[in-house]
Amino acid sequence: MPVEGPFILVNPERCLGCHTCELACAAAHTEAGTVIGAVLAGERLQPRNHVIQVDSVKISTQCRQCEDAPCVKVCPTGATYRTETYTAVDQRLCIACRLCMMVCPFGAIHMATATVAGRDKRAAFKCDLCVDRPEGPACVEACPTKALSLRYPREVIQQATQVTARQFLEALESQQQLASNP
Amino acid sequence: MTEETYSEKIMSRSIDPAALEMLARAEELGFETAWDRLEAMLPQCGFGELGICCRNCNMGPCRISPFEEEGPKVGVCGATADIIVARNLIRMIAGGAAAHSDHGRDIAHTLLLTAEGKGGGYEIKDEAKLKALAAEYGIETEGRSKEEIALDLARAVYAEFGKQEGPIQFTRRAPEKRVALWQKLGVDPRGIDREIVEIMHRTHIGVDNDPVNLILQGIRASISDGWGGSMIATELSDVLFGTPTPIRSRANLGVLKADEVNIVMHGHEPTLSEMIVAAAQDPEMIALAERYGAKGINVVGMCCTGNEVLMRHGIPIAGNFLQQELAVITGAVEAIIVDVQCIMPALGALSGCFHTKLISTSPKAKFPGATHIEFHEEHAYDIAKEIVRTAVENYRFRKPGQVHIPDEKTECMVGFSVEAIVAALGGTLDPLLEAIKSGAIRGIGAVVGCNNPKIQHDYGHVRLLEELIKNDVLIVTTGCNAIAAAKAGLMLPEAAEQAGEGLKGVCQALGIPPVLHMGSCVDISRILVACAAIANALGVDISDLPAAGAAPEWMSEKAVSIGTYVISSGVFTVLGTVPPVLGSPVVTELLTQGANDVIGAVFAVEPDPFKAAKLMIDHIEEKRAALGI
Numbered sequence A: 001m002p003v004e005g006p007f008i009l010v011n012p013e014r015c016l017g018c019h020t021c022e023l024a025c026a027a028a029h030t031e032a033g034t035v036i037g038a039v040l041a042g043e044r045l046q047p048r049n050h051v052i053q054v055d056s057v058k059i060s061t062q063c064r065q066c067e068d069a070p071c072v073k074v075c076p077t078g079a080t081y082r083t084e085t086y087t088a089v090d091q092r093l094c095i096a097c098r099l100c101m102m103v104c105p106f107g108a109i110h111m112a113t114a115t116v117a118g119r120d121k122r123a124a125f126k127c128d129l130c131v132d133r134p135e136g137p138a139c140v141e142a143c144p145t146k147a148l149s150l151r152y153p154r155e156v157i158q159q160a161t162q163v164t165a166r167q168f169l170e171a172l173e174s175q176q177q178l179a180s181n182p
Numbered sequence B: 001m002t003e004e005t006y007s008e009k010i011m012s013r014s015i016d017p018a019a020l021e022m023l024a025r026a027e028e029l030g031f032e033t034a035w036d037r038l039e040a041m042l043p044q045c046g047f048g049e050l051g052i053c054c055r056n057c058n059m060g061p062c063r064i065s066p067f068e069e070e071g072p073k074v075g076v077c078g079a080t081a082d083i084i085v086a087r088n089l090i091r092m093i094a095g096g097a098a099a100h101s102d103h104g105r106d107i108a109h110t111l112l113l114t115a116e117g118k119g120g121g122y123e124i125k126d127e128a129k130l131k132a133l134a135a136e137y138g139i140e141t142e143g144r145s146k147e148e149i150a151l152d153l154a155r156a157v158y159a160e161f162g163k164q165e166g167p168i169q170f171t172r173r174a175p176e177k178r179v180a181l182w183q184k185l186g187v188d189p190r191g192i193d194r195e196i197v198e199i200m201h202r203t204h205i206g207v208d209n210d211p212v213n214l215i216l217q218g219i220r221a222s223i224s225d226g227w228g229g230s231m232i233a234t235e236l237s238d239v240l241f242g243t244p245t246p247i248r249s250r251a252n253l254g255v256l257k258a259d260e261v262n263i264v265m266h267g268h269e270p271t272l273s274e275m276i277v278a279a280a281q282d283p284e285m286i287a288l289a290e291r292y293g294a295k296g297i298n299v300v301g302m303c304c305t306g307n308e309v310l311m312r313h314g315i316p317i318a319g320n321f322l323q324q325e326l327a328v329i330t331g332a333v334e335a336i337i338v339d340v341q342c343i344m345p346a347l348g349a350l351s352g353c354f355h356t357k358l359i360s361t362s363p364k365a366k367f368p369g370a371t372h373i374e375f376h377e378e379h380a381y382d383i384a385k386e387i388v389r390t391a392v393e394n395y396r397f398r399k400p401g402q403v404h405i406p407d408e409k410t411e412c413m414v415g416f417s418v419e420a421i422v423a424a425l426g427g428t429l430d431p432l433l434e435a436i437k438s439g440a441i442r443g444i445g446a447v448v449g450c451n452n453p454k455i456q457h458d459y460g461h462v463r464l465l466e467e468l469i470k471n472d473v474l475i476v477t478t479g480c481n482a483i484a485a486a487k488a489g490l491m492l493p494e495a496a497e498q499a500g501e502g503l504k505g506v507c508q509a510l511g512i513p514p515v516l517h518m519g520s521c522v523d524i525s526r527i528l529v530a531c532a533a534i535a536n537a538l539g540v541d542i543s544d545l546p547a548a549g550a551a552p553e554w555m556s557e558k559a560v561s562i563g564t565y566v567i568s569s570g571v572f573t574v575l576g577t578v579p580p581v582l583g584s585p586v587v588t589e590l591l592t593q594g595a596n597d598v599i600g601a602v603f604a605v606e607p608d609p610f611k612a613a614k615l616m617i618d619h620i621e622e623k624r625a626a627l628g629i
Helices: A022-028 A035-041 A070-074 A099-103 A137-140 A153-180 B017-031 B034-041 B046-050 B081-116 B126-136 B146-162 B169-173 B176-185 B194-201 B211-239 B268-279 B283-291 B303-313 B321-329 B347-350 B377-393 B417-426 B432-437 B459-470 B481-489 B491-499 B499-512 B520-538 B555-568 B586-600 B609-627
Strands: A007-010 A050-054 A055-061 A079-084 A088-089 A110-116 A119-125 A148-151 B248-249 B260-267 B295-300 B333-337 B357-360 B410-414 B443-447 B473-478 B516-518 B547-551 B570-574 B603-605
Touching: A007 A055, A022 A035, A022 A050, A022 A137, A035 B473, A070 A079, A070 A099, A079 B410, A088 A119, A088 B417, A099 B499, A137 A148, A148 A153, A148 B347, A153 B260, B017 B321, B034 B194, B034 B268, B034 B321, B081 B146, B081 B194, B081 B211, B081 B377, B081 B520, B081 B555, B081 B586, B126 B146, B126 B211, B146 B194, B146 B211, B146 B321, B169 B211, B169 B520, B176 B211, B176 B321, B176 B586, B194 B211, B211 B268, B211 B303, B211 B520, B211 B586, B248 B481, B260 B268, B260 B303, B260 B377, B268 B283, B268 B295, B268 B303, B268 B377, B283 B377, B295 B377, B303 B481, B303 B516, B321 B333, B321 B347, B333 B347, B333 B377, B347 B357, B357 B377, B410 B481, B410 B516, B417 B520, B432 B499, B432 B520, B432 B570, B443 B520, B443 B609, B459 B473, B459 B481, B459 B491, B459 B609, B473 B481, B473 B499, B473 B520, B473 B609, B481 B516, B491 B499, B516 B520, B520 B555, B547 B555, B547 B609, B555 B586, B570 B609, B586 B603
Parallel strands: B260 B295, B260 B333, B333 B357, B443 B473, B443 B547, B473 B516, B547 B570, B570 B603
Antiparallel strands: A007 A148, A050 A055, A079 A088, A110 A119, B248 B410
């Protein structure tokens, strides 16, 4: 059975649009690991997620970690790849051809300047779920309103089935009560 | 270009045809404006919108979770949302009061220099007002020259800023009941600078942590602005430059001329704009302009410094706050001359895309991409001439292919100082009082404030004004609202046709517009003086009057100070954009309900101008009923 990959879920009702997740994401992908440290060291701060506004609703967007990922399919150099649980970009191989950016239905990939092996080059940037970070995704940890969470598909399904199953049982129970106390 | 060809995006940004035309032009040429920058700024931080972030000390930044039973409810020092919101709000008041009052100080300084014979070209134009003010200050006028009187007056007014124990003289123009209330509440200001400094002290880490006590200090500082710094700016400007009387002019970007040197004066203090107006009429400058192939020198205003010279000289006004960038994009502006307040730093880069020179003049305000020609009152005329010369010499670099001036310019009648209104009424307030008592005029609406790209440009202003006059509410206005009204044609006696029957009759009998231009944003002090005079004539407090205020498109800290002194003077005020206070239930309740029992007026927030008009009219009717009229 394949291993299930997690993804980041955003609850738009909780997002205040403060951009803290963007800052945390950018900081987590620097050597310094903090915003101020990165600024002091002259490191680039580049978020992999984006907080946007749709009408009056604020929402964070990032890679959905597609299992059949179009970005991986179109990559001519193998820079964009998928492991068992997530997709990522190896910026050493990336030629910034933008194909992945074009085919991503979520607009979750963008091109920016990266420093790779001491050299500045244009490359694709996307969420990598902070796989090398023991505490998990920096955005989830940083969100002050807990609008972001790291979820597993099975867990989401289980939660949903639990809720509806409980409703069903409650409905049944009330019907029985009705039957016994007409 | 006809309106139908504009995109939905452009149409959503303004109701002013000239602004729409220039916004389309900006998009075509790829120039960014405040509207684009707001779009890029979305979403704006919810913590900031709620007012619940605090950066007052370096244990922070702290922010309070707005969600129930979750996240931090106090900052590192223990400050609650209520404390943080109150502190942040009164710091905004401090910023606004400081801006207005420093403007007042500059005018007092100019009067002092003029009295000492060191003013580089200024003179005392309104001797009657000088003497009236001197009498208020108990300064001897008999057998003394105007310079001698002015010297004493300037020193007495100068002292108001550094006073420790009050009172500020002009606060005593308020009805006795109002002053007694201020004294009872402990909000009668002791000195203009002192109240601003005390806000900064109280909001420092670990000082005042009672939201109500904090707000009371905000009220005290705001009164020292409205009845202090701003009123000083207005009154002394009248002494130096003349008290405005009704005069006709034109408003909107169409006042720029294709074949003349165009100089846009933008900012706030009339000390500079008055001299630019004079220097541009210098035959030497006009000859120079002609030598460069221009037909003349066309000086126009923008924002409040524009209002100052519009009121006093009929200098046409090119637009309000959100039109500053649009004026540059016409490609026809040789120089945009700025001093202080409401000047977008974006003007520097934008001017760089044209031949336009952005000329900064104040030692207090420098801008990226600007040419700095520092203005000092002692050499005012000479410096103004140098600035005008710089503009004229720039005419030859204008690129005809870049020039695109909209046709729109609307006639307006402006210049309604309190003195001018009384004169229009035949020398006494009685006809106005009678019209209010008879119900021909239901009440007075004071509509003021900025532009804010969060609200469709001029929509909040114009629709509210139209709705109010339709319901027989006479309007007094200043600042960017006044400019919106002028552009919309509401400042013509003919606009009485759009008013209700009662107001229409009064306007037609007096030959005045239904919307009266009272000046720049410091001139809201004129509205206070008018309210005090009406209240005194009726023997009531200002809070008893059938009057209501509104700031439909406000954005600046000055507007926060204004709103606060207006409600502290007893006038119910409707705001068109939400101030950053909603994170505190205590402060929100105080400002929108509780304050009524304390100072006899509250704020309401209503972005829809039609609903805002209803709130104001309902309030006016309530006050009429209480007065038994």
